[in-house]
Amino acid sequence: MEKQNIETEKLLGIKKLLDNHKELLKIDPKKDKLKQQVIQVKDNQELLMKVSAMIEVCVVALEGENSFTPLHKINVDAKVSATIVLEFALELLPYGQMQCLDHIEELIKSSNNF
Incomplete structure (x- = not known):
């Protein structure tokens, strides 16, 4: 019975760790078996800057350096x-997420000592 209580405490500890880490992947309530990651940006301009930079890097990689000159961005x-x-x-x-998993691993290892 004591071992069961210890295991229950460990599971509650893991649940608390998971609940406290907001940056972990979350299950998408609209799509079963898919997880979602929230990307924080200051504003729409920052989001556009990051997405356009990814596209620019890909184009440069495909065409070669300094050959990417879209009409709306010359420089x-x-x-x-x-x-x-x-x-x-x-x-x-x-x-x-990795830090949380390390803590969970510690909890699991400590439960094996009982």
């Missing part, structure tokens, strides 16, 4: 676009 800097994309990719890395 595209490939290095600036690549930097924005790399910074955005770093923001997407799930550091909080």
Whole structure:
């Protein structure tokens, strides 16, 4: 009976960890088995800047450096676009999720000691 209480406490601890980490992937309530990730941006302009930088980097990669000249943007800097994309990719890395999983792993390991 005591072991069952300990296991219940561990499960409640895991649930609390998961509830406290808002940056974790969440199940999309509209689409079963799919998860969603929230991307935080300051405003619409920042979102457009990040998406356009990703497109610019892809075009530069396909066409070669300094050959990307869309009509609405004559002065595209490939290095600036690549930097924005790399910074955005770093923001997407799930550091909080990995930290939460480490804590869950510690809880599970500690429950095996009983």
